[in-house]
Amino acid sequence: MSLLAPILIVPLSAGLLCLLVRSRRAMQGLNVLAFAATLVLGVCLILEVLARDEVNEWNAFFRADALSAFMVLLISVVSLATSLYAGRYFQRDLAANVVTTGRVREFFVLTPLFAAGMFLVVLANNLGVMWAAVEGTALTSVLLVALYNRRTSLEAAWKYVMLGGLGLALALFGTVLLYAAASKDQTERLPSFNWSHLMSVAHELDPRLVKLAFAFALVGYGTKAGLAPMHTWLPDAHSEAPSPTSAMLSGVSLKIALYALLRFHILTTACVDSAFSRHLLLGFGLFSMFLAAPFILVQRNLKRMLAYSSLEHVGLICVGIAMNTSVTIFGALLHMGYHALTKPVLFFAAGNIHQTFHTLEFRLIGSGVVKVLPVTVLLMGLAAMAAAGLPPFGLFFSELTVISGGIAAGKVAVSVLVLVALIACFCGILQQLTRILLGARQRERTSDARPTDGLAAMALLLGALLVFSVWLPGPLLELMRQAAGIIGGKP
Amino acid sequence: MNLLSTIEISSQLVTLMAALMLVVQLLMVVQRMLFTNIRLFAIQSLLLAGIATVVAYAHHAGHVYIVAVLTFIGKVLFLPWLLNRLVRRIQIHQEIEPLLNAPASMLVCGGLTLLGYVVARPFTSLERLGNNTLAVAITLLLTGFFLMINRRKAITQVLALLTIENGVMLAAVALTSYGMPLVVELGIFFDVMVAVMVLGILVYRIRESFASMDTSKLNQLKG
Numbered sequence: 001m002s003l004l005a006p007i008l009i010v011p012l013s014a015g016l017l018c019l020l021v022r023s024r025r026a027m028q029g030l031n032v033l034a035f036a037a038t039l040v041l042g043v044c045l046i047l048e049v050l051a052r053d054e055v056n057e058w059n060a061f062f063r064a065d066a067l068s069a070f071m072v073l074l075i076s077v078v079s080l081a082t083s084l085y086a087g088r089y090f091q092r093d094l095a096a097n098v099v100t101t102g103r104v105r106e107f108f109v110l111t112p113l114f115a116a117g118m119f120l121v122v123l124a125n126n127l128g129v130m131w132a133a134v135e136g137t138a139l140t141s142v143l144l145v146a147l148y149n150r151r152t153s154l155e156a157a158w159k160y161v162m163l164g165g166l167g168l169a170l171a172l173f174g175t176v177l178l179y180a181a182a183s184k185d186q187t188e189r190l191p192s193f194n195w196s197h198l199m200s201v202a203h204e205l206d207p208r209l210v211k212l213a214f215a216f217a218l219v220g221y222g223t224k225a226g227l228a229p230m231h232t233w234l235p236d237a238h239s240e241a242p243s244p245t246s247a248m249l250s251g252v253s254l255k256i257a258l259y260a261l262l263r264f265h266i267l268t269t270a271c272v273d274s275a276f277s278r279h280l281l282l283g284f285g286l287f288s289m290f291l292a293a294p295f296i297l298v299q300r301n302l303k304r305m306l307a308y309s310s311l312e313h314v315g316l317i318c319v320g321i322a323m324n325t326s327v328t329i330f331g332a333l334l335h336m337g338y339h340a341l342t343k344p345v346l347f348f349a350a351g352n353i354h355q356t357f358h359t360l361e362f363r364l365i366g367s368g369v370v371k372v373l374p375v376t377v378l379l380m381g382l383a384a385m386a387a388a389g390l391p392p393f394g395l396f397f398s399e400l401t402v403i404s405g406g407i408a409a410g411k412v413a414v415s416v417l418v419l420v421a422l423i424a425c426f427c428g429i430l431q432q433l434t435r436i437l438l439g440a441r442q443r444e445r446t447s448d449a450r451p452t453d454g455l456a457a458m459a460l461l462l463g464a465l466l467v468f469s470v471w472l473p474g475p476l477l478e479l480m481r482q483a484a485g486i487i488g489g490k491p
Numbered sequence: 492m493n494l495l496s497t498i499e500i501s502s503q504l505v506t507l508m509a510a511l512m513l514v515v516q517l518l519m520v521v522q523r524m525l526f527t528n529i530r531l532f533a534i535q536s537l538l539l540a541g542i543a544t545v546v547a548y549a550h551h552a553g554h555v556y557i558v559a560v561l562t563f564i565g566k567v568l569f570l571p572w573l574l575n576r577l578v579r580r581i582q583i584h585q586e587i588e589p590l591l592n593a594p595a596s597m598l599v600c601g602g603l604t605l606l607g608y609v610v611a612r613p614f615t616s617l618e619r620l621g622n623n624t625l626a627v628a629i630t631l632l633l634t635g636f637f638l639m640i641n642r643r644k645a646i647t648q649v650l651a652l653l654t655i656e657n658g659v660m661l662a663a664v665a666l667t668s669y670g671m672p673l674v675v676e677l678g679i680f681f682d683v684m685v686a687v688m689v690l691g692i693l694v695y696r697i698r699e700s701f702a703s704m705d706t707s708k709l710n711q712l713k714g
Binding site: 131 | 600613614632635636639645646652653656658659662663666667669672674675678679681682683686689690692693696697699700706708710711712
């Protein structure tokens with residue numbers, strides 16, 4: 001029974017089928033069905049990985065270990081919620097005449113392809129194929145960012161594709177250098193570029209070349225992961241894309257690029273046997289966190305603020321991994337999962353607000369949104385508390401895990417810096433959001449929103465977040481332990 | 492002809508063609524006509540295909556021939572045709588206004604070439620065929636960045652991205668005995684083709700809503 005190929009084929013075929021079906025409902029139904037299926041497959045994959053450590057298919061073209069299985073789960077959950085939310089969202093967009101039916105079809109065709117690209121990134125055994133898949137996700141998501149065809153969205157898409165293209169060219173150069181290192185002094189004609197093979201010969205590779213390859217991969221994949229200072233496309237793309245796409249970008253796409261970078265990091269650590277790659281990750285991670293904080297505080301646009309918040313979370317994940325103790329890496333993985341459940345909710349709510357008030361500027365939205373969209377504001381408030389790191393939500397625990405793990409490992413200075421950045425972002429998010437969500441209503445609303453809009457998607461993610469915050473099922477916990485072990489370099 | 496001399500001749504051929512790739516790149520930096528620039532890119536890709544052919548012949552590596560053929564069809568014929576068609580359809584001025592003038596650009600690129608050679612020096616032992624191919628690859632990368640910053644027109648930025656990609660592919664052919672595995676080469680090729688089509692769509696839409704292709708007008712999103 002093969003698992004890995006269907007995880008790719010299901011969304012791919014769903015996307016292509018959307019080219020043929022007529023009605024918007026059918027397209028959304030196809031999307032939801034496809035992602036529900038991948039979610040089931042993802043759960044099966046987790047059980048399979050726990051039973052066998054790693055799953056290989058198609059002559060080892062596909063490979064999944066604990067880390068890949070964890071990522072598959074995240075991609076499926078976020079994509080499912082996105083497709084649940086997208087139907088009603090575009091129905092309102094069509095009613096308001098901001099999109100054409102052709103563009104909506106484009107969304108339902110490209111989104112599953114985008115997801116399939118992400119699945120291929122985490123399931124590819126060959127690092128070159130992994131690169132090609134990352135490029136594939138970039139190309140499908142560019143058209144999604146440009147969907148509205150406004151001047152600003154074209155500008156955002158152009159910046160995204162140019163910076164992304166540059167970054168990926170550098171990442172490809174890193175990939176080539178790594179292959180050159182792997183094929184040095186090889187007797188066979190074409191040495192394998194498979195992950196499993198590379199790890200087995202890691203200690204024999206030329207350390208200088210591997211270091212150079214990692215430096216290129218860091219700048220390249222770091223651009224796609226939105227690490228500062230290569231993050232400049234991120235707030236633009238997130239604010240101009242349709243809200244469902246923003247949720248996908250923030251929720252999983254950034255982490256997929258981070259996953260690609262982590263593969264290089266694991267290999268470099270195994271080869272060089274020094275803290276070279278960890279120091280670099282730590283520097284970029286901290287810089288991202290500290291750059292995000294002031295931008296959140298002064299931001300005037302709702303979705304741009306959420307994008308900067310994602311930058312901070314990605315930075316924290318990098319720092320947790322760079323501190324390299326089993327506790328901090330586990331905390332970073334927890335954070336990855338919880339953030340994937342939290343951030344899309346905020347973007348869905350922002351989409352509702354956007355369509356109700358036809359603006360994302362805080363000043364124009366005004367205060368007292370709670371009087372107009374009570375359900376949306378309730379869910380958004382909960383998600384905002386989670387994103388800011390308040391208990392009982394999981395992000396509080398994962399942040400605490402990273403910090404306490406850092407202190408326990410004697411990295412007090414870094415832990416304190418992380419804490420400072422987190423507190424600054426916490427203040428920023430809550431201050432900005434309470435300003436618009438609560439208080440008395442001053443402005444007239446401009447269109448009607450049904451209170452249940454997007455409720456299913458938001459409730460699904462928030463429910464999962466609450467449940468997993470207080471209780472992690474045994475298999476999932478075990479899977480994350482194994483994934484943390486892989487990142488930490490345990491054989 | 493014995494094997495040794497075949498390797499020697501191949502090595503010299505690769506060195507020569509890599510150097511010519513660099514010359515073409517520098518011509519692109521100073522050339523101001525858009526159509527000529529597209530043609531120069533085609534010539535550069537032809538040289539890359541030539542290098543791949545020589546490497547395939549010298550190492551008897553069958554699948555590198557496929558890479559050469561793909562490069563020829565994709566980057567020498569198809570992409571230049573596509574870009575020419577795009578330029579004609581959106582009817583722009585065929586002059587490119589660079590930020591830095593030709594002499595200054597030449598100076599900058601001279602510096603970048605030096606930098607490329609300095610960075611590549613510790614790794615010269617890795618090269619299988621030809622001398623300084625890695626240095627040329629890194630230089631193509633750096634001058635590609637410069638081209639991208641120095642030109643404001645969207646299409647020229649696409650061309651700059653493509654020359655960077657040429658540099659990376661040169662490294663892939665020069666640093667490894669037999670090139671990358673075929674599945675990777677196919678993936679890269681497919682991605683580049685799709686990328687240019689997507690970029691073409693975007694350029695077309697930018698041109699429609701801004702009535703120009705000048706990317707310095709894309710400046711509304713800040714902070």
